Amino acid sequence: MTRMLLTGNGAAAWGARLAGIEYLPAFPITPQTEIIETIAKWIDFGELDCRMTTLDSEHSMITAAGGAAVTGVRVFTATSSQGLLYAMEMLYTTAGWRAPFVLVNVSRGLASPITLEPDHNDILAARDSGFLQLHCATCQEVLDGILLAYRMAEDGRVRLPVIVNLDGFYLSFTREPVEVPAAAAVARFLPPFDAQNLGFRAGAPLSEAVAVLGGSPYSYFRYQHHLAALNAEAVFEESAVAFARCFGRSYQAVEAYRCDDAELVFVMLGSFATKAKAAVDCLREAGQAVGLLRPLLLRPFPAAALRRALAGKQGVAVIDQNLSPGKGGVLYTELASALYGQADSNPMLVSFIGGLGGRDISAEEFYEMAAVTRRAAAEGQAPEPRLLYAEAELCEIKKWQAIAQVQRAKEGQP
Amino acid sequence: MSETRFQTMKDLPSCHLLGTGTALCAGCGGLEALHEIYDILGEKTVVVNAAGCMTLLAVYPFTPFRGSWLYTAMASAPAGAQGVRDALDILLAKGRLTAEEDLQTVVLTGDGAAYGMGLSATSGAIERGLDFLYLCYDNEGYGNTGQQYSGATPHGARTATSKGPCGYPGYKKDLFAIWAAHRPAYVATVVGAEPLDLARKIEQAKNRQGPRLILSLAPCPTGWDFDPSETAQIGRLAVQTGVWPLKEYRDGQVVHTKVPQKRLPVEDYLKRQGRFAHLFQPQRNEALLQEIQARIDAYWDNLQS
Amino acid sequence: MYRIRFHGRGGQGMKTASRILGTAFFNEGFEVQDAPRYGAERRGAPIFAYVRAARRAIYERGVIRHPDLVIVADETLVAMPAAAVLQGVDAHCVVLIHSREPAPVWQHRLNLAGPVVILPLAEEREDRLALRQIGTACAAAAARLVGVVAWTALEQALRDELAALGDALVEANLGPARRVYDFLSPQQGCVAPGPVVAAEGYVRPDWVELAFEDARVSAPAIHAALTSEQVQTGQWRTLRPVIDCARCKGCWWVCSTFCPDGAIQVDESGRPRIDYAHCKGCMVCAAQCPHHAIEAIPEQDAPPAEDERGAK
Incomplete structure (x- = not known):
């Protein structure tokens, strides 16, 4: 175990690295970009055996993430804010596939007006998507949360994607001391991805994510999704106990x-x-x-x-x-x-x-x-x-309104 | 065409791989092309589908595929194919998948996705050199929602959102050229009504690596308003009148694979379809008919010069 | 409240029927709901539409479970489980069938306790889908059977609902509608508004506790090939292609290649064989056969196909 100064983004990258991610579909967006840059560097210099593909959008990125997860590899991806919203259709969709992967969201306020700094409207917009959600308070929690998230995502009682959320700037760009566990210890806590019956293979036909007709089968699938999400609380508690044993840090669903x-x-x-x-x-x-x-x-x-x-x-x-x-x-x-x-x-x-x-x-x-x-x-x-x-x-806003000459608009002047 | 195993019609598959019992319309020109294509691609495929008519190929618990399928969304089927292909490559590299278990990745979309919402994802997949086969069934409108106009709708056609006396005012987008401009491994147009030409092209595509894109005209009895029995006839007329040029892009060149020696007047194609009935009734719209004919003539004239 | 369900095939105008009847009720001052049921069904596939009409606000919604009147535009649907024509039909419910056979035959065949009314099937038709007036005839029949819709209200409804199709088509539909309306005058008012499910003494469904099931089981995935062949799309067919073996030259299987559904297989001797359990009756094969060896036969005139008997 090494204690080092890491930004929240750095901690997220380390979490992914230690989790032994195999695939990183990516798309840049502030304030998340540092995560994919860090992992890309590790891949380029042979420190991490992972394939990275930059897609044309977050919508495509989440589609690729889900597609790879249901093909049977461990997938990690990250986004922020507008990107999360652009991907929203595929958040619901891939969660419905029961595709287990981890998405880091670096929270950032939503347009309009467009801003770079954080609040939680982006992540809460995904509240009902069917992804599980972990909300981190420290850079340490970001790293640890990613490891816990994979345990939950891949557990047979759950099999759902998980979002690990951290705040832009206040965590993403802020360095704090973070204990980075040894890879061997992580391997004991998080064994390699067991794909269960996931995967496309010749000789094993699988039609995945098919349509249903009628409310009755739809209700069944959606409710099963809900029951699996409920199971995740017990899986979290169990994983947290195992985590404490391995790494000495305890987590509870509510601190x-x-x-x-x-x-x-x-x-x-x-x-x-x-x-x-x-x-x-x-x-x-x-x-x-x-x-x-x-x-x-x-x-x-x-x-x-x-x-x-x-x-x-x-x-x-x-x-x-x-x-x-x-x-x-x-x-x-x-x-x-x-x-x-x-x-x-x-x-x-x-x-x-x-x-x-x-x-x-x-x-x-x-x-x-x-x-x-x-x-x-x-x-x-x-x-x-x-x-x-x-x-x-408010005084400051009034000064800016004077510069913006908003009274012209109010008085109807062109 | 000495390189092909499809020398004559007799070489076409006589037993079919795609299952029956799907919910697609009777006489569907897209399904006609798909089943001909699937015969040649075979079951070692994973079909990644975008929202469209063919969403309904697999409705729980019924699938017509011998191989695999993944339903994604309207805009992102090529991205789904990217994820699947990348994951298969990772599994191959790590020895968790044998070469015999590997699958061809096939994207299946309608024109709504291909010409519009999914174009960015398609462009990205081509630029990344994704090893996949892209199949668009082009029924020239948003067919599954009742045939509203799309970027693929031809000039003058009546659609659910262009019912006026002159039909759709826009012009069909040249998706073949857009795809070819990316310089992918292979691009071709096909139609189910020309099965030998189709078989040779799918064979070509199958034997290449990288992005391979197939644009299939899909005569649509429901959306184009003709009797379902005429699907093949209308597809053939599209070729004979020059409306649907059969061509391929390979090794940097565009080659026409079936040039109609004496093109039939486009009217022969138009008048069989209810979506063009307003060009003939209550009186002939001579100007519009001439414009449509002139555009076709110009296409083929340019080719010769 | 009147609850009326129309059953037909995609393309037979059941939605139009429900709208004409809905408008006719509306013209008579009723509160109305009318709606088609959209699914994945296509031309030829069983579909239904429904109408509710009452003198006060209608609170019910969705599919009619306990109809007062069921109109069957296409008699071949009755035997088709997927069409669910008889769902909720009890002694109170009137069933109108568009058929050649008389009411007692249907009553006996379906073991119906309630009244059956027959709307005679015209003999000369070839393709049941080809006749566009079935929908308007069904609306006219329903209007007469409920007995509270005058011809003037119905005629206006028909004109309003078909206006977009042009005057000629409106006039072509008015005659047959009037003939049906007159023909059924002896049965005027035989449909009575039914009761609602009482809150007291109702039959409690067997509710279950929906328990968690592993994602391997409970994800919307199919771990098999070709299961769609269990879907009998042959039931969509109104015309049947029949191969004349004497004329079939065993060409390069044109019919089999062009069949969109892949429902024509070729045997070792090069002869095509139609899979009637799945053939949707598009007739592409008949149109394409170079030797004109495939004939189109109206489905009701054809003997039960071997494939279908085996499959049913």
């Missing part, structure tokens, strides 16, 4: 930080959750019983673990780095549906929108969310979902 005696809990995904940890520490120092829950696994949704961890809490601040226009935060909706209708007394849920398009979430913002949530719990009434936005930010 809990200072939650046991907390009255208020932040719930959020991804790398900004470490900022929430810092805020929790400061709030604790100020005498407030606050904790953090971070789902590492979003699909399957670890509903039972979240229910257990939140039972008896006074208030929960759900921080969504995404926005479903006309509704609000996606994670909030997911969590509310998991908590509603349970016998235990449920905490007050408050929804916040933050960190869109790479916007920072400051310590003060976390403190404000804690205060608002505490107040809501006391009053028994949750406020409407809210974007915390500072006056200084």
